[in-house]
Amino acid sequence: QVQLVxxxxxxxxxxxxxxxxxxxSGFNLDYYAIGWFRQAPGKExxxxxxxxxxxLNTYYADSVTGRFTISRDNVRNMVFLQMxxxxxxxxAVYYCAARPATVQSLCVTIGADYWGQGTQVTVSS
Numbered sequence: 099q100v101q102l103v104x105x106x107x108x109x110x111x112x113x114x115x116x117x118x119x120x121x122x123s124g125f126n127l128d129y130y131a132i133g134w135f136r137q138a139p140g141k142e143x144x145x146x147x148x149x150x151x152x153x154l155n156t157y158y159a160d161s162v163t164g165r166f167t168i169s170r171d172n173v174r175n176m177v178f179l180q181m182x183x184x185x186x187x188x189x190a191v192y193y194c195a196a197r198p199a200t201v202q203s204l205c206v207t208i209g210a211d212y213w214g215q216g217t218q219v220t221v222s223s
Contacts (some may be wrong), residue, residue, distance in 0.1 A: 100124035102194050107217030110184055114118050114221070118179040120194035120214060127151075131197055131204045132170060132177040135167070136190035136219075147179060148205030157205040161187070184221045191216040 106118040135149030148157045167180040195210035196203040
């Protein structure tokens with residue numbers, strides 16, 4: 099059974115930090131690029147950050163560059179998104195997703211084979 103499960107979301111004040119985790123099972127993570135996406139009410143889904151199957155290539159949306167860091171641990175089948183200096187504009191449901199393709203294919207074209215259920219991130223004072 100293919101499954102991606104996000105965790106780590108919550109309520110945080112502006113300027114604070116959160117670390118999102120994505121636990122993956124049911125397929126060989128070694129061949130999949132993994133990405134984080136987000137969607138806020140009334141807005142389109144956007145690619146936040148993606149990482150290649152071996153962790154050598156990454157993509158970051160301009161809006162999060164310098165604040166967010168993506169990483170992966172293929173041995174533990176985990177992908178993480180460290181989010182620092184959070185802004186109210188970061189408020190959204192965050193999803194992890196997987197595709198056996200390049201970072202660009204996953205994060206720019208937003209074409210994923212598998213999606214998690216999402217975790218809510220709310221940045222507010």
